[in-house]
Amino acid sequence: MSGHGAQVENGIWMRAVMMGGIILTIGVLLFATLGVAMADVKHDTWEELEDEYHHKEVEYALDGNITAAEAKSLDHLHHEEVGAHLSYLSYRVSGITILLMSITYTTFIGVGGFLNASKPNGDDDHGDDHGDAYGGDHHGSASPIIFAFGILLFLAGFPDFAIACKAMLNSSVTADLGMLTLSLVGLLTIVIAVSNWWFEDLPFNGEGEQIATSYPFEGEHIRKAGLWVFIMSEIMVFATFFSSYLRMRTEWCTDWAIRDGVEACKDVPEGTVVTASDLLRYDFATLLPGAINTFALIISSYTIVLALKTARNKDWKAKTGLMGKIMPTRKAEIRNYLIATLLLGSLFIVLKLVEWSHLVAEGFDIGTVQGSIFYIATGAHGLHVFIGLLVMLYLVFKADTVGFDEDNAQGIEYFGLYWHFVDLAWVVIFPAFYLY
Amino acid sequence: MGEHATKGLEHWLMTKTGKDIYFWNFLVLMFFTLFEVGAVFFEKIPGTEIKITKMAVWIILIVVGIVKGFGIAAFFMHLKDDPRIYTRTALFPVLFVILMLWGIGLSNPAGVTDLPSWCTPNWDYAETR
Incomplete structure (x- = not known):
């Protein structure tokens, strides 16, 4: 980081420790509610349905011939049992994910805050004396x-x-x-x-703020240029995932390709190649987590834009009605938009892991070629989201303490660029891996 | 990404509706997401007997992807009004991406299963020499 034009008391960092404590408390409570209490209820339901299914199966088998009505009843019970299992997994996995995420959040913001609060002072005293030569405030x-x-x-x-x-x-x-x-x-x-x-x-x-002095970014902020170069490298990373997927996907005789009469697949029986999208777009419920995630990322892209817009707005006025009560000051408005972005991003990770748990329960694991490319590509994207959330934690902390305004909003702007890129990558991944 | 003076369509939207380009871009992104999900769910165009083929889904997903990608890059990432060097930086990998998609993705669809044995796991060099 370059410019330090203000001083911040070290004691302010203890608020980060407090923030970590709040996050951990919320995480533990949600884990206890979703991952333990609700999951146990769902687990009991699943076990009851499983027992009922096996009893019926044995009962019908002892009768000799299984009639069409009995087979239909068994099939119905089996679907109910599978549904109950997936429901149990949803609660258990979301509870555990929230707990693990809150522990990670707390580790970063809490330990980071504690370490910084323990430092001797909060100004730009790094024991060097070259600051003035660079304009007095950066290196x-x-x-x-x-x-x-x-x-x-x-x-x-x-x-x-x-x-x-x-x-x-x-x-x-x-x-x-x-x-x-x-x-x-x-x-x-x-x-x-x-x-x-x-x-x-x-x-x-x-x-x-450091300005580039030579071609091709002359006159531009160095950090912004650096971020765009970073995004450029990220485009290449995701292109490798996508091209390898495309390479394999054009070869696979999926059920869709077979039903659509693709010549090369005419002798291949259905069910030979099962992709994640075959399982995910099976019905509305299976696609729902992915669809919600898509909307969550788009909304979070908009909330980060709103945070930046508020920070840059010199003529800010408090809104009326409910929004005015939730965000009475500019500082509160920026912080709350950032918190909304953080929550939406966290929702993305939770739903992603719930969806993965469902896929693994249905036998679609990383051991197959289709599973490998799906989990690696969507996992790499999820990792980018998660890293973004750790940065977002700091932005929320800064918005709540020092605050952002038209002069120092670059942090939101540059983070926003990264976050929009993550959204952009999802624009490619979602249709390719979920819809097609 | 950031504030800028409105002009053209952006200015018109702002004066007519009181909402900025970010808001409208957000709505467009939401609408097109619903559209692409709908394209996959419906086997026929609702109200007609026209079947939505695999090729049609391909086209819809690609067109929607381009529209959404443009909306995010041009307005949310602000490439439309930022200096052109940022757009050029973002587009720099395009040649690489095209080479990847064409050279690896589409050139030889049977390539994965038809890899020579020395490209596959557990190949013993000593045995085959």
Whole structure:
């Protein structure tokens, strides 16, 4: 981060710790409600239906011939049982996801806040004296380099990190603790780097934004240009997923291709290749999580635009009616739009994992070619959303404490560019993987 | 992304409806999302006997994707009014993307299953030499 034109008291960071505590409390309560209480009720219902189905199955089998009416009744019971299982999974997975997300949120914002509150002072005193030579208030930051180093360590130990997660579920799997430690050190380094980055950015009031002095971005903000170059690289990443999917998809004889009379598939029986979209657009209920997610991302794109628009609005006036009560000040309005974006993004992750759990329950796992490309592509997108949410946490914190205005709203603008790109990537992924 | 002076259609919308281009862009994105979901759900165009074929779904999804992509990039990401260098930066990977889609995605549909044995897992170099 570059410009530091204001000073922020260290005590303000303790509000981040409090924010982490609130998030964790909400997460635990939602987990207890959805993931435990509701899920247990749904689990009981599922077990009852499962027992009923098996009793009927045995009863009809003992009779000898199963009549058409009995077969229909069994089929109906089976559908009810499957529905109850998926309903149970929805509650359990959403509860666990919310808990894990709130723990991660709390770790970042809480630990970050605690570390920053413990620092000696809140101004731009980094022990150097070159500030004046650069206009008195800016210099480069080492945080991105430390952050990248943390990611390096985390990824080096990641295979064992993943194995350790499996080991928690399955005692027969053992994890290499040495590499696991490396991964955890990487995570800690990431948290420290991110908190330091926040520490440097919080006092930023718009002074000292670095301007590019050479072609091709001459006169433009360096951070904005950098973000666009980053987005350019992200386009390439998603293009690789999409092209490999296209490559495989044009070859697959899906049921749709067979029914549509594709020549190359005329001798292939239906059901040979099952894609995620075959399962997801089976009916309205199965497509609903993906459809809601699409709307959630579009709405969240709009709320971040509204946050920026409010921050840049010099002639801001409080709204009337309910909106005026919810957002009585400009600061509150920006913060609340950012919170809305955070909630919509969190909803996206929860529904994504609920949808995945349904697909896995129906036998569509990562072990197949179709599953592999689906989970990797949508998982990579989900990871981008999640990383965006961690950044959003900080924006909410800054909006609630220092506040944004027409001078320092670049943080919202640049984050918004990233968030819109994530939305844009979904515009391609949703029709390709869910609808087609 | 950001505030800018309105002109043309944006200005007209602002003066006629009191809502800015971001609001209308948001509505367009919502409408087209509903449209593409509907295109997949309906086997025939509602009220007619015209079947929605696989090719028609392809076309609808691609056209809707282009419209939505343009709406997000041009208005939400503000490429329409930002200096052209940002658009050029965003479009820089297009050549790469086209090469990927054409060269890998569409050139040889049977490529995955017809890969030579040395490209597939568990191939033992010592055995085949």
